[in-house]
Amino acid sequence: MQSTSRDFKDNARAALANQTLQKAMKHVKTGFIDKRAKARDRLPEFDDLRDASRDIKDHTLANLDFYLERYEEKVIASGGQVHWAPTAEDARKTVLDICRRVDARVVTKGKSMISEEIALNQAMEEAGLDVVETDLGEYIIQLRKEPPSHIIAPAVHLTKEQVEADFRHHHRELPPERPLSEPLQLVAEARQMLRRRFLEADVGITGANFLVAETGTSIIVTNEGNGDLTQTLPRVHIVVASLEKVVPNLEDVSTILRVLARSATGQEFSSYTTFSTGPRRPDDPDGPEEYHVILLDNGRSNMLGGQFQDMLRCIRCGACMNHCPVYHAVGGHAYGWVYPGPMGAVLTPNLIGVDEAGHLPNASTFCGRCEAVCPMRIPLPKMMRHWREREFERHLSPTAVRAGLAVWAFFARRPKLYHVAMGLQARLLGYFGRASGRFDALPFARGWTKHRDFPAPEGRTFQQLWAEKQSGKAPR
Amino acid sequence: MSSAKQLILSSLRRSLRREQPSAEVRALLEQRLAAPQANLVPQRAQLPHAEQLDLMERMLKELSASVVRLPSEAAVPQAVADYLKGENLPPKLRMAPRDDLRALPWQSQPLLEVEEGIAEAEDATSLTGAFAGIAETGTVMMASGPEAPVTLNFLPENHIVVLRASQIIGTYEEAWQRLRAAQGRGVMPRAVNMITGPSRTGDIEQTILLGAHGPRRLHVLLVDDRDAVRTGD
Amino acid sequence: MPEGRPRVGLFVTCLVDMMRPSVGFAAVKLLESAGCSVEVPQAQTCCGQPAYNSGDRADTRALAEQTIKAFQGFDYVVAPSGSCAAMIKEHYPTLFDTDPEWKDRAEDLAGRTWELVSFLTDLRGMTAVDSRFAGKVTYHDSCSGLRELGIQAQPRQLLQTIPGVELTEMVERDVCCGFGGTFCVKYADISNKIVTAKTDHILASGADTLLAGDLGCLMNMAGKLQRRGAAIEVRHVAEVLADMTDQPAIGQPARRRA
Numbered sequence: 001m002q003s004t005s006r007d008f009k010d011n012a013r014a015a016l017a018n019q020t021l022q023k024a025m026k027h028v029k030t031g032f033i034d035k036r037a038k039a040r041d042r043l044p045e046f047d048d049l050r051d052a053s054r055d056i057k058d059h060t061l062a063n064l065d066f067y068l069e070r071y072e073e074k075v076i077a078s079g080g081q082v083h084w085a086p087t088a089e090d091a092r093k094t095v096l097d098i099c100r101r102v103d104a105r106v107v108t109k110g111k112s113m114i115s116e117e118i119a120l121n122q123a124m125e126e127a128g129l130d131v132v133e134t135d136l137g138e139y140i141i142q143l144r145k146e147p148p149s150h151i152i153a154p155a156v157h158l159t160k161e162q163v164e165a166d167f168r169h170h171h172r173e174l175p176p177e178r179p180l181s182e183p184l185q186l187v188a189e190a191r192q193m194l195r196r197r198f199l200e201a202d203v204g205i206t207g208a209n210f211l212v213a214e215t216g217t218s219i220i221v222t223n224e225g226n227g228d229l230t231q232t233l234p235r236v237h238i239v240v241a242s243l244e245k246v247v248p249n250l251e252d253v254s255t256i257l258r259v260l261a262r263s264a265t266g267q268e269f270s271s272y273t274t275f276s277t278g279p280r281r282p283d284d285p286d287g288p289e290e291y292h293v294i295l296l297d298n299g300r301s302n303m304l305g306g307q308f309q310d311m312l313r314c315i316r317c318g319a320c321m322n323h324c325p326v327y328h329a330v331g332g333h334a335y336g337w338v339y340p341g342p343m344g345a346v347l348t349p350n351l352i353g354v355d356e357a358g359h360l361p362n363a364s365t366f367c368g369r370c371e372a373v374c375p376m377r378i379p380l381p382k383m384m385r386h387w388r389e390r391e392f393e394r395h396l397s398p399t400a401v402r403a404g405l406a407v408w409a410f411f412a413r414r415p416k417l418y419h420v421a422m423g424l425q426a427r428l429l430g431y432f433g434r435a436s437g438r439f440d441a442l443p444f445a446r447g448w449t450k451h452r453d454f455p456a457p458e459g460r461t462f463q464q465l466w467a468e469k470q471s472g473k474a475p476r
Numbered sequence: 477m478s479s480a481k482q483l484i485l486s487s488l489r490r491s492l493r494r495e496q497p498s499a500e501v502r503a504l505l506e507q508r509l510a511a512p513q514a515n516l517v518p519q520r521a522q523l524p525h526a527e528q529l530d531l532m533e534r535m536l537k538e539l540s541a542s543v544v545r546l547p548s549e550a551a552v553p554q555a556v557a558d559y560l561k562g563e564n565l566p567p568k569l570r571m572a573p574r575d576d577l578r579a580l581p582w583q584s585q586p587l588l589e590v591e592e593g594i595a596e597a598e599d600a601t602s603l604t605g606a607f608a609g610i611a612e613t614g615t616v617m618m619a620s621g622p623e624a625p626v627t628l629n630f631l632p633e634n635h636i637v638v639l640r641a642s643q644i645i646g647t648y649e650e651a652w653q654r655l656r657a658a659q660g661r662g663v664m665p666r667a668v669n670m671i672t673g674p675s676r677t678g679d680i681e682q683t684i685l686l687g688a689h690g691p692r693r694l695h696v697l698l699v700d701d702r703d704a705v706r707t708g709d
Numbered sequence: 710m711p712e713g714r715p716r717v718g719l720f721v722t723c724l725v726d727m728m729r730p731s732v733g734f735a736a737v738k739l740l741e742s743a744g745c746s747v748e749v750p751q752a753q754t755c756c757g758q759p760a761y762n763s764g765d766r767a768d769t770r771a772l773a774e775q776t777i778k779a780f781q782g783f784d785y786v787v788a789p790s791g792s793c794a795a796m797i798k799e800h801y802p803t804l805f806d807t808d809p810e811w812k813d814r815a816e817d818l819a820g821r822t823w824e825l826v827s828f829l830t831d832l833r834g835m836t837a838v839d840s841r842f843a844g845k846v847t848y849h850d851s852c853s854g855l856r857e858l859g860i861q862a863q864p865r866q867l868l869q870t871i872p873g874v875e876l877t878e879m880v881e882r883d884v885c886c887g888f889g890g891t892f893c894v895k896y897a898d899i900s901n902k903i904v905t906a907k908t909d910h911i912l913a914s915g916a917d918t919l920l921a922g923d924l925g926c927l928m929n930m931a932g933k934l935q936r937r938g939a940a941i942e943v944r945h946v947a948e949v950l951a952d953m954t955d956q957p958a959i960g961q962p963a964r965r966r967a
């Protein structure tokens with residue numbers, strides 16, 4: 001998809017003014033945070049499992065070439081095929097080639113962020129395929145022609161009234177006077193509408209939460225069951241997965257699964273954790289005849305061994321954005337590309353360049369809540385800071401910011417001069433602010449005083465008063 | 477080797493600043509694949525078997541699944557008929573093609589229509605066996621095969637599972653041990669489905685609702701076969 | 710722990726120095742009552758966070774070196790700020806990964822550096838304070854202190870030993886106030902949204918005084934409360950613990966109203 005990350009500030013401003021969005025975003029706080037905390041409290045080993053999960057992924061990343069080759073061997077041994085895709089273009093082309101070869105008309109899809117990353121739907125639609133998103137949230141945003149605003153809850157930015165309006169608009173074949181104001185009615189209607197599409201699909205595409213080298217297995221973790229219908233009913237199942245999804249063995253994946261659902265939705269375990277290995281076996285009564293895995297790199301191999309390697313541990317649970325005050329304020333679309341929130345602030349510049357996505361790692365208070373909840377213990381603020389360093393080195397940060405910083409640093413690096421300057425500033429501001437105790441406008445701090453008052457300083461600096469006290473004078 | 481594969485592998489190795497892993501490292505990695513070891517396993521389900529059964533039942537109920545304990549397999553047809561009646565569902569069943577289910581005394585329920593095979597679009601209720609019940613999270617594990625079509629787990633609105641007490645274990649790790657014992661090392665059935673409660677969604681205003689695309693109801697018949705297992709030994 | 714009266718170097722912090730020196734004097738009083746002798750090196754300015762969080766490694770490093778030199782020889786270095794203390798304690802050592810000599814010096818300083826309240830309770834074993842302050846108080850957990858240094862129980866423990874203090878917790882007390890250093894100016898509208906939510910919670914708590922351990926957050930919340938016309942007083946927790954609340958609260962006029 002076309003990025004609008006450059007316009008982050010404008011996007012954010014629009015999001016803040018959008019009352020419907022603001023109403024919908026309230027559900028993020030109530031829907032995720034307490035549930036995660038309860039799930040964590042219920043499992044005494046939770047934090048130790050986070051350490052263990054981090055270690056498993058670190059080990060895998062350090063030997064990624066080995067595990068990917070072993071994974072491929074196992075997929076082939078179970079009758080499946082692996083397609084290596086260095087770029088998004090390669091991945092799209094492979095999917096289209098398969099669809100063309102099997103003469104596909106209808107393609108169902110389970111939720112996949114990689115599919116969003118490579119803009120797969122657009123490519124398939126342009127090729128004349130009938131593409132149907134089957135995850136309820138994805139289905140809704142497909143009707144609206146919008147990208148997801150959250151990596152596990154794609155339609156979290158919408159209210160039920162908006163969904164009702166969309167369903168009424170698109171499901172013209174249903175009686176117009178039907179009741180549709182309750183979420184339950186909306187879910188039932190989507191179930192009814194999508195049922196037919198599942199059954200007529202020629203190809204089913206899913207993502208993968210994990211790939212298992214031991215067995216050549218791809219795993220999806222879902223709640224609705226749409227992913228399973230997507231990959232079981234059609235003749236062909238295509239998995240699109242990025243290469244860092246691989247883990248060594250089933251025990252390793254079990255460990256990480258214990259932190260995934262708890263961190264994501266606060267469930268003990270998601271409703272459906274499905275392990276798929278190859279196509280239908282000779283005596284299997286159902287399942288796809290073909291099984292393909294597309295292994296996407298798209299810049300990830302370059303992240304290995306560098307400042308951003310830890311990001312490759314990410315298991316896409318969404319806990320970082322669920323707990324992010326900035327994400328709560330502006331929602332996912334403001335970030336302007338596929339991955340929002342703190343994980344997006346680190347990953348997006350890696351994938352589309354920091355020139356394009358430079359705002360993202362800056363739009364953080366560094367409150368650290370994302371890192372505190374990350375099941376894989378990814379140091380997200382640290383990596384956002386690395387991006388800021390790169391921007392600073394490459395002179396990509398705004399000129400005004402650089403100039404202000406240079407003046408400030410000039411003084412801060414010269415304590416004597418600094419204390420004189422601060423003394424003058426404290427006296428000046430203290431003098432003018434004395435009467436009201438604060439300023440409601442300051443020419444050099446408009447960003448501050450636009451929304452809040454600026455307190456007046458007391459009038460003398462601590463260093464001045466301390467020096468006077470030390471030399472025997474009274475401190476005022 | 478495809479050029480795309482070559483390209484990616486050499487990029488990975490460039491980033492890792494090495495060629496292939498050394499022989500010693502390789503041996504360790506092979507070991508990790510050939511003889512997987514459990515990592516940290518939570519205490520929760522490391523319990524005597526009777527308590528694992530209780531935990532399984534408790535977790536299932538918490539997930540909005542329903543559970544009935546049965547003294548023996550022979551009680552299954554009656555329990556199925558009672559359940560369908562109680563939920564106001566048609567007395568019709570799509571059953572997994574398994575000998576043990578087939579051998580049940582279905583003739584005791586003449587009103588119940590039982591058909592075997594994969595799920596069809598119009599099937600309202602399926603009846604399947606299971607590979608294991610994992611008490612840790614109330615997870616029912618299915619291993620696909622001739623006797624276990626995957627569609628039965630997802631297509632009908634109501635899914636009834638016959639789970640034997642002897643199939644109940646504590647943890648995921650134990651499930652993998654059992655699966656390896658049944659299938660061979662490093663070999664998986666086409667699909668392993670870990671089912672933890674009915675289908676659900678929170679996609680509309682984070683309101684959790686059941687029956688998004690998969691079964692709206694998951695009903696577990698927990699059959700006490702421990703005597704049978706013991707006498708069988 | 711060193712014998713006798715430990716020598717503590719006070720890291721004043723640039724905000725306390727310029728904006729609210731009374732917090733510095735409150736810190737001195739608390740440290741002295743905890744049996745420390747306090748000195749204030751003149752060669753200190755700022756811990757360097759504005760540069761660090763803007764990606765300016767060179768100036769950050771220069772300021773870190775300046776701070777390391779200024780606080781050589783003290784038994785402890787104490788700052789009335791979780792975020793400045795965390796900068797020195799958690800981040801300084803990472804600035805010198807390629808310079809073993811400076812890395813050692815940074816780690817040495819990190820090992821001696823403390824945030825004020827946790828120093829009093831955790832290191833000096835302070836269990837009560839002597840303060841006549843009276844009021845219904847709510848406490849905001851500033852992010853760095855909370856998540857990098859684990860400061861949460863300590864200020865509350867001490868506050869609860871003041872007879873006149875009634876502690877009333879706000880919801881989301883551990884959620885960011887939206888300050889974030891330069892963030893609040895660079896992304897003013899987002900910051901405003903966050904501090905609006907924060908001040909909603911503060912007002913809903915029914916407290917008449919808001920306390921926290923970081924002046925940046927306090928100025929942000931005070932400024933928003935005052936812009937909204939709220940009467941709640943905002944102070945650094947050290948002022949209340951030291952019983953030094955003669956100064957008007959943050960952003961209040963020089964002469965006390967009553």
